[in-house]
Every structure is written in structure tokens, then in C-alpha cells.
Amino acid sequence: MSVLVTQSLTKQFGSFTALKDVSIDVREGEVYGFIGPNGAGKSTTIRILLGALKASGGRAEIFGKDVWQDALEIHKRLAYVPGDVHLWPNLTGGEVIDLFGRMRGSYNQKRKNELIELFSFDPTKKCRTYSKGNRQKVALISAFSSEADLFILDEPTSGLDPLMERVFQECVAQEKAQGKSILLSSHILSEVERLCDRVGIIREGEMIETGTLEELRHLTRTNLTVRTKEPLTGLTELKGVHDVEQEDGTVHLQVDGEELDLVMKHISGYGIVKLESGPPTLEDLFMRHYEGGGAER
Missing domain, CATH: 3.40.50.300 (P-loop containing nucleotide triphosphate hydrolases)
Structure with a gap:
């Protein structure tokens, strides 16, 4: 009702x-x-x-x-x-x-x-x-x-x-x-x-x-910032990985919650030097998923 x-x-x-x-x-x-x-x-x-x-x-x-x-x-x-x-x-x-x-x-x-x-x-x-x-x-x-x-x-x-x-x-x-x-x-x-x-x-x-949040899965992704001893490769081939960006040896990516364990096992094989994680902000959500006509007014 x-x-x-x-x-x-x-x-x-x-x-x-x-x-x-x-x-x-x-x-x-x-x-x-x-x-x-x-x-x-x-x-x-x-x-x-x-x-x-x-x-x-x-x-x-x-x-x-x-x-x-x-x-x-x-x-x-x-x-x-x-x-x-x-x-x-x-x-x-x-x-x-x-x-x-x-x-x-x-x-x-x-x-x-x-x-x-x-x-x-x-x-x-x-x-x-x-x-x-x-x-x-x-x-x-x-x-x-x-x-x-x-x-x-x-x-x-x-x-x-x-x-x-x-x-x-x-x-x-x-x-x-x-x-x-x-x-x-x-x-x-x-x-x-x-x-x-x-x-x-x-x-x-x-x-x-x-x-539902299950249907809008991109709302519940985890943001990861990673630096590894060896160059990190193969991320784009993993299920649940999105928006991979590399900058001066640091990799930024988003991971679906249910695939986080698998992705972390992959990353750990390259020797983790630095790892930061957090939920996407609303600003990040709109920049990444609804950009193009999403300016504030």
C-alpha cells in the first residue's frame, strides 16, 4: 500500500x-x-x-x-x-x-x-x-x-x-x-x-x-586507492571492477561489494604498499555515473 x-x-x-x-x-x-x-x-x-x-x-x-x-x-x-x-x-x-x-x-x-x-x-x-x-x-x-x-x-x-x-x-x-x-x-x-x-x-x-540498492548496485561500490611493489595489471579483466585509473604508480578503482574479496586477493599478489578504501561520495557518484548535464544550479 x-x-x-x-x-x-x-x-x-x-x-x-x-x-x-x-x-x-x-x-x-x-x-x-x-x-x-x-x-x-x-x-x-x-x-x-x-x-x-x-x-x-x-x-x-x-x-x-x-x-x-x-x-x-x-x-x-x-x-x-x-x-x-x-x-x-x-x-x-x-x-x-x-x-x-x-x-x-x-x-x-x-x-x-x-x-x-x-x-x-x-x-x-x-x-x-x-x-x-x-x-x-x-x-x-x-x-x-x-x-x-x-x-x-x-x-x-x-x-x-x-x-x-x-x-x-x-x-x-x-x-x-x-x-x-x-x-x-x-x-x-x-x-x-x-x-x-x-x-x-x-x-x-x-x-x-x-x-532497490541491489538494483542500483553502483551506489554501494567501494572506492580503492592502491600502490603496489610491482606494476598492477589485470584489473579490468576482473568481475566487479569499474573506473580503473592509474596515476604516478597509484591505481584508483571502484569495486562491487560482492567482488571485493576476489579483487583484494588479486591485488595482494603484487605486494601492497598502500591501500585506502571508502564508500563513494554523492559527488563522486554523480561525476562518474551521471556526468554530462549534471551541474548544480
């Missing part, structure tokens, strides 16, 4: 087309990753879904209701976390969380207290004293204590340290286990890989790929 659906969604600002035929389908109990470079149209899409912008064309529905006409009804079952949280400077974090809860009509006090502890958050301080990470925690605690059916999360871990990112990921997993749906907009590919069931990639206002 689909909780959030857009079909051929378009948005124009004068002669500029910000979105063109954007179609998204978020199902019940699913974490859907919505990724793309800056300026791709992610925030415009989310503002339309929240009822803050009116689409120029197409259809957008949440819980079977029109996002523009029925925004008030939809928001009773929806929680939203932006990437840049602005709060009332003279209220404490705890007062803001309670205010959001009362505005919603109801929220889980017990869950709120658990989340405050999990996120190591001090709710007694004034919001003007909070760092970006702590302002983010206010929004996350408010959202996850709201008992919403759909969470729209736009760069939700912006400003959080790695430990708090892990707490966030655990919260998402818990909501999913309860059958809740999550639309996660993120530029952190490792986060998307860890959390999402399916992924939609947007570039220049158009959806260019949608599928």
Missing part, C-alpha cells in the same frame, strides 16, 4: 522549470531514500509535499489526500524534520518539544523522555545557546515522539556527530519495524545504504533512477 505518491509532478518559477515529471512512490513500512546533488529539486519536492508550495502540474497525495487541498488533515499524521532547524531563542529545548506536541494534539511523553536520554540532550537550556546539532536534536525528538505514520526527513543528521547519527539510525529502524513510512532526503550515501529499502535519484528536477 502506498502512503505517499507523486505522479508527473512539475513546478515552474516563471520560465524556470524546477521539477519535471517527478514520480515517487513511498509504501507503508518502507524507508525511501531521496538523493541528488544540491539544486536538484529535493527541497522543492518536499515543500510541495508539505503543502508549502503549490505544484504547477501533476499529482501529489499523502494518505490518499491531496497535499495542497488537505494539508491540515495530512499534517496530523506527518512529522517533518528540516536540515536547518530554527527555534524560538527564548524558549528552552524542552518547552519547544512540548509546544510541538501540543500543536499536534498528542504525543508520547514516555517516548519523549527516552529520546532525550538517547540523544544526550539537555532540554533545560535556552534555544539561543544550542549548537546546530542540538537544534537538530529538538526536531528529531519532536518527530520521533509524535507517533506519526509518515516521517519526511530532509538532511536530518546535519550537524550531528557520528554517535548521534547512529542513534538516529536506530530510531528510524524502530519506526520502520512499527510499520511507519519514511522519506529520507540525504547526501550521505552510507546512511542511505544502511537505512533505505529503495532509492530515487533526482538530477536537474528529473527522476533519473529508482530502485
